[in-house]
Amino acid sequence: MAVVGLSGRLARCYCLRAVRSSLCVPALQLHVSKTAMGASQKDFESAVNQVKLLKKDPGNEVKLKLYALYKQATEGPCNTPKPGLFDLINKAKWDAWNALGNLPKETARQNYVDLVSGLRSSSDSSSQVKPEADKKQAGYETLVITSEDHITKIMLNRPAKKNALNTQMYQEIMLALEAASKDDSTITVFTGSGDYYSSGNDLTNFTDIPPGGVEEKAKNGAILLRDFVDCFIDFPKPLVAVVNGPAVGISVTILGLFDLVYASDRATFHTPFSHLGQTPEGCSSYTFPKIMGLAKAVEMLIFGKKLTAGEAYAQGLVTEVFPDSTFEKEVWTRLKAYSKLPRNAMRISKQIIRNHEKEKLHAINAEESSILQERWLSDECVNAVMNFLSQKAKL
Numbered sequence: 001m002a003v004v005g006l007s008g009r010l011a012r013c014y015c016l017r018a019v020r021s022s023l024c025v026p027a028l029q030l031h032v033s034k035t036a037m038g039a040s041q042k043d044f045e046s047a048v049n050q051v052k053l054l055k056k057d058p059g060n061e062v063k064l065k066l067y068a069l070y071k072q073a074t075e076g077p078c079n080t081p082k083p084g085l086f087d088l089i090n091k092a093k094w095d096a097w098n099a100l101g102n103l104p105k106e107t108a109r110q111n112y113v114d115l116v117s118g119l120r121s122s123s124d125s126s127s128q129v130k131p132e133a134d135k136k137q138a139g140y141e142t143l144v145i146t147s148e149d150h151i152t153k154i155m156l157n158r159p160a161k162k163n164a165l166n167t168q169m170y171q172e173i174m175l176a177l178e179a180a181s182k183d184d185s186t187i188t189v190f191t192g193s194g195d196y197y198s199s200g201n202d203l204t205n206f207t208d209i210p211p212g213g214v215e216e217k218a219k220n221g222a223i224l225l226r227d228f229v230d231c232f233i234d235f236p237k238p239l240v241a242v243v244n245g246p247a248v249g250i251s252v253t254i255l256g257l258f259d260l261v262y263a264s265d266r267a268t269f270h271t272p273f274s275h276l277g278q279t280p281e282g283c284s285s286y287t288f289p290k291i292m293g294l295a296k297a298v299e300m301l302i303f304g305k306k307l308t309a310g311e312a313y314a315q316g317l318v319t320e321v322f323p324d325s326t327f328e329k330e331v332w333t334r335l336k337a338y339s340k341l342p343r344n345a346m347r348i349s350k351q352i353i354r355n356h357e358k359e360k361l362h363a364i365n366a367e368e369s370s371i372l373q374e375r376w377l378s379d380e381c382v383n384a385v386m387n388f389l390s391q392k393a394k395l
């Protein structure tokens with residue numbers, strides 16, 4: 001899939017269209033092996049046909065699962081080369097298949113049959129009221145995604161690395177946002193697992209140099225950054241950050257694109273771009289001065305002043321601060337009440353509030369990404385990253 005080289009927005013549209021079409025019951029485009037024998041094979045073939053007749057689209061997660069089980073059942077364990085980082089669709093499919101490891105073909109066949117049977121019964125009873133059970137969505141490695149009470153919660157889940165955003169996490173977040181924009185939820189919530197909200201960009205992202213060298217690496221990084229931030233600019237539903245602990249770098253800057261930011265009093269907000277030889281992203285060069293005034297934005301974005309939750313609240317970046325001891329309880333009670341508000345009214349209100357700035361934000365995002373592409377090649381940035389990686393420096 002040719003994502004690289006297309007402009008960010010076009011690439012994202014292309015990519016999301018491709019998710020929808022290429023994951024659309026992929027197993028059905030392949031031939032069923034006629035060599036495997038037995039009743040289970042017959043059930044399997046029948047299940048493959050039944051997928052075509054489902055009344056309701058089962059969603060990308062389930063389609064990925066079906067794809068993986070189909071491949072495992074017909075070809076065995078995944079032994080094809082891993083697609084490139086930016087080949088999002090094929091990588092998602094490869095990851096799903098590869099995650100099945102050495103699952104025997106017979107078991108994969110059976111699991112496929114069971115999954116289709118479950119889908120058929122839920123499809124047949126789709127007019128019934130669905131239970132609001134907390135459901136962890138499969139297929140994500142760096143995120144835990146649950147849907148409950150009309151809230152989709154996207155939890156950054158690399159606590160041992162302080163939820164640093166590696167390339168896979170950026171890509172999974174984009175897929176999760178696309179899915180959340182279409183699901184039944186009324187609001188979408190980001191939070192972190194463990195003691196940090198997020199330590200920002202994973203600095204080891206800079207170490208994996210492609211054959212085209214550091215220039216290609218920087219170019220790919222700028223495309224990824226632009227696509228990632230575009231997803232937040234375009235997200236149609238109310239977006240809430242539940243900032244459970246310290247937040248650094250890009251996890252802070254994109255807060256300017258959120259609709260509500262709730263913070264524990266343990267949270268801090270740090271954008272040490274100059275220290276890292278880098279420059280602001282996430283549209284913060286525009287949103288921060290607008291939110292907090294030029295003087296305070298400069299202190300954060302140029303001089304890297306770390307704000308406490310109370311300071312961030314005083315400057316308008318945070319909606320409300322809660323004591324850490326009661327943070328989860330108070331915030332989720334509030335969000336559950338909000339999630340019962342009429343969905344369309346909230347979505348349309350968000351559009352009215354945000355739409356007239358969208359084009360401007362996309363342009364700012366493009367400019368910030370392209371400036372960073374140059375910065376990542378500078379000695380200032382390379383030295384700062386090397387210092388962190390060689391454990392000579394921390395924030």
Ligand SMILES: CCCC/C=C/CC(=O)SCCNC(=O)CCNC(=O)[C@H](O)C(C)(C)COP(=O)(O)OP(=O)(O)OC[C@H]1O[C@@H](n2cnc3c(N)ncnc32)[C@H](O)[C@@H]1OP(=O)(O)O
Pocket residue numbers: 160161162164165199200201202203204205221222224225248249250251272273276278281388393394395
């Ligand atoms: C492609 C899009 C690019 C967009 C660009 C965005 C710009 C930014 O986001 S700039 C911000 C970058 N972030 C940092 O510079 C933070 C670096 N981390 C630290 O300074 C410290 O780890 C910390 C202050 C966040 C936490 O210190 P603490 O002593 O409490 O914990 P550690 O032992 O350092 O961390 C545990 C573990 O996690 C690893 N880690 C933490 N943050 C990052 C990170 N951002 N990138 C890579 N790895 C990180 C840390 O190395 C430790 O790993 P080990 O246990 O393996 O040693």
